[in-house]
Amino acid sequence: MLKRIFVFGLLTIALSSCSAEITTASLYGNTNYTSKAYAYRPYVNYAPRYSNPSNELNLTYSKDVDKYINYFVYKDRYFIERAIERAIYYSPIVLPILKKYNLPPDFMYLPVIESGYNPNAVSSSGAAGIWQLMPQTARDYGLVVNSQVDERFDIIKSTEAAAHYLSNLYNQFGDWNKVLAAYNCGSYCVASVFRNDPRGNFWSMQNAFPAQTQQYVPRFLAVLNIVKNYRRFGFDIKKSYFHYALHIYRSNTQATLQNIAYFYGVNYNFIKSLNPQIRSNIVPAGAYVYIPSNPKPYYQNTSTNDSIKRFITGKFE
DSSP states (O other): OGGGOEEBOOOOOOOTTSOSEEOHHHHTOOTTOOOGGGTTOOOOOOOOOOOOOTTSOOOOOOHHHHHHHHHHHHTSHHHHHHHHHHHHHHHHHHHHHHHHTTOOGGGGGHHHHHTTTOTTOEETTSOBTTTTBOHHHHHHTTOOBSSSBBGGGOHHHHHHHHHHHHHHHHHHHOOHHHHHHHHHHOHHHHHHHTSSOTTOOTGGGGGGSOHHHHHHHHHHHHHHHHHHTTTTTTOOOOOOOOOOEEEEEEOSSOEEHHHHHHHHTOOHHHHHHHOTTBOSSEEOTTOEEEEEOOSOSOOTTOOGGGOHHHHHTTOOO
16 A cells, blocks of 8 residues: 555645735735845846757846846845745646646746745735636636635646646747736737737737736746846755655545544644645545645555546546
């Protein structure tokens, strides 16, 4: 039975830099936070150092990218540092799913500007989870969204949905900057902007997009520039990685998280933190719960068909 244990899983941690309810302002940077240590530093004159292999994002450098690099360096340093650390922490979950959909690995940093990698993030518009998926988009990509279970908060399943969505956007537009714009404002928005010039690029039509989308792409590219050159900018990035072994438990009857935690000998608060998709204490019949490995000799109602590893590699049933 021990062979049925697979590494990979989901750990929701308390994030002190992001509240559960995230406003538009905090989603795109903490505009009220200004570190005194950086308030009077000179403007960064940054010359980018990167190449653009065909399998990576088109990292165009512009004055807006430069503006947001300076913003993140001087006014939002703590938020960005912690969000990048969370991206690295969750990378063992996120990167294999991006690879499955042939997406550039740099997309693992997209939730930095979406949610700060807060798994419990909810925007004022109703978007939720690290990928900030809207309810209908989530349902379109196979996620359960209701009052009892909301899989947008499940990092594994929400990453699967977001990666599928991003892949479809690339198949539609064939340009990563357009994909980023479409992820923010929708595919119809991007198609409308380029109706008369389908081969046009984002930067030539930037001002035709909604105000938020105009800044969304340069904000993300600014984050990537910082990630690739974080030592040059004086960022202190502490690296740690998700390493828990989990099972997937399914019940044929309604259960409570307390009872499941008791049965498996797991701390209740820990199992609750692992399962933010369960929106209350009640686990409906047929719903799943992530169970961490522990000394118990076997796990009832778990199987290799339900393993996290099989889900990430595309063999989930």
